[in-house]
Amino acid sequence: MNFPHIQSTDPAVFASIQNEIRRQQDDLELIASENYTSRAVMEAMGSALTNKYAEGLPKRRYYGGCEHVDVVENIARKRARQLFMVEGCDIGVNVQPHAGAQANSAVYLAALEAGDTILGLDLSHGGHLTHGSPVNSSGKLYSASHYQLSPTTGRIDMDMVRQQALKTRPKLIVCGASAYPRIIDFAAFRSVADEVGALLLADIAHIAGLVVTGHHPSPFPHCHYVTTTTHKTLRGPRGGLIMAQRALMKGVNGAVFPGTQGGPLMHVIAAKAVAFGEALQPSFTDYSAAVIENASAMAERLMERGMSLVSGGTDNHLMLIDLSERDISGKEGEAALGRAGITTNKNTVPGEKRSPFVTSGIRVGTPAMTTRGMGVSESKQVADYIVDVLENPADESLLARIKGEIHALCGRHPVYPEAAQR
Ligand SMILES: *Cc1c(COP(=O)(O)O)cnc(C)c1O
Numbered sequence: 001m002n003f004p005h006i007q008s009t010d011p012a013v014f015a016s017i018q019n020e021i022r023r024q025q026d027d028l029e030l031i032a033s034e035n036y037t038s039r040a041v042m043e044a045m046g047s048a049l050t051n052k053y054a055e056g057l058p059k060r061r062y063y064g065g066c067e068h069v070d071v072v073e074n075i076a077r078k079r080a081r082q083l084f085m086v087e088g089c090d091i092g093v094n095v096q097p098h099a100g101a102q103a104n105s106a107v108y109l110a111a112l113e114a115g116d117t118i119l120g121l122d123l124s125h126g127g128h129l130t131h132g133s134p135v136n137s138s139g140k141l142y143s144a145s146h147y148q149l150s151p152t153t154g155r156i157d158m159d160m161v162r163q164q165a166l167k168t169r170p171k172l173i174v175c176g177a178s179a180y181p182r183i184i185d186f187a188a189f190r191s192v193a194d195e196v197g198a199l200l201l202a203d204i205a206h207i208a209g210l211v212v213t214g215h216h217p218s219p220f221p222h223c224h225y226v227t228t229t230t231h232k233t234l235r236g237p238r239g240g241l242i243m244a245q246r247a248l249m250k251g252v253n254g255a256v257f258p259g260t261q262g263g264p265l266m267h268v269i270a271a272k273a274v275a276f277g278e279a280l281q282p283s284f285t286d287y288s289a290a291v292i293e294n295a296s297a298m299a300e301r302l303m304e305r306g307m308s309l310v311s312g313g314t315d316n317h318l319m320l321i322d323l324s325e326r327d328i329s330g331k332e333g334e335a336a337l338g339r340a341g342i343t344t345n346k347n348t349v350p351g352e353k354r355s356p357f358v359t360s361g362i363r364v365g366t367p368a369m370t371t372r373g374m375g376v377s378e379s380k381q382v383a384d385y386i387v388d389v390l391e392n393p394a395d396e397s398l399l400a401r402i403k404g405e406i407h408a409l410c411g412r413h414p415v416y417p418e419a420a421q422r
Pocket residue numbers: 033099100101102127128130176177178203204205206229239240
């Protein structure tokens with residue numbers, strides 16, 4: 001990729017960008033929340049739209065000169081509605097949240113008063129910091145309670161959710177996760193929400209791409225609010241998105257601006273529009289199907305080779321390798337895999353006995369490797385490499401040999417072909 005201007009004006013930043021492009025090409029990206037955007041998405045993000053202040057919504061801005069960014073934001077909104085619309089459910093969208101965390105804060109601000117109770121999935125069971133962790137504003141401003149996975153199945157148990165909801169009487173229930181490999185039953189969450197008089201937020205940050213292609217059930221019409229990131233399985237720019245039942249949108253819009261944000265990032269909104277356009281293409285549905293096929297092939301191979309997975313497998317794009325019965329920790333596993341050219345992240349597992357900085361799990365996902373065209377046979381091969389590394393983390397010559405094979409595999413699947421030719 002060419003960056004002639006940075007190259008001549010700022011060699012230090014240019015070198016870092018080149019090094020990162022090289023890393024993304026050479027190493028195998030298995031972080032479940034990452035993906036590779038198209039060049040078209042990156043062009044929009046790198047455009048002059050970054051120069052524009054456009055507080056407010058299209059046609060109701062606090063600045064002049066918004067006629068063109070109005071058009072682009074309306075394209076993004078229209079495409080987002082098309083992607084997430086379900087029969088008989090009128091939804092509105094706000095494409096301005098800077099990221100997933102900002103989308104969640106805005107929904108909380110719209111739906112809650114300070115001190116109200118929220119109920120979300122425990123962080124160490126796969127939930128997200130923004131679902132009421134004490135270190136996040138969601139846990140500081142609201143009274144957070146959590147449900148956990150069933151210790152026997154490793155899955156969300158709706159009876160446990162219901163018991164917790166009856167006990168804590170939340171005003172808002174959050175369903176959705178950062179490290180949960182199974183289908184989420186939004187209808188079941190809604191019936192618990194109705195029973196205790198709570199609003200229901202689905203945070204589909206990880207699975208949005210699967211939802212819009214019909215590979216995971218839609219949160220609509222069950223949920224009052226839906227938030228997502230746009231950069232995970234949806235494969236767009238780093239950003240957030242809020243959808244809600246139409247009657248709740250006025251509150252959502254005010255909670256985004258002026259509630260929690262200033263000027264929207266119009267270059268990112270343009271990139272969201274481009275990504276949503278891509279996600280509406282039939283090829284994106286094929287991509288999403290391949291993400292799931294690859295994840296199940298990888299999960300099966302890992303289990304054939306004796307690895308234990310939380311919940312015994314996966315229905316979606318990710319899996320959690322459970323190392324709690326092994327000598328190797330998540331931290332050591334992540335580091336050894338890294339030395340073999342495989343990028344993952346350590347993750348807590350249900351009933352975690354090690355510290356959150358060490359952990360007993362490794363989270364692995366297929367969205368990024370699938371974007372670069374890898375299929376089922378590569379997924380099985382990668383599973384074999386993962387087991388070889390986790391069983392021999394101190395065998396540096398083995399790790400070096402695997403790293404060479406990973407780089408060769410990645411060389412056959414260029415992320416940005418023109419960058420590889422540099
Ligand atoms: C990734 C994620 C977020 C946060 O997204 P950011 O863009 O990193 O702020 C929120 N919720 C869930 C469930 C996530 O997985």
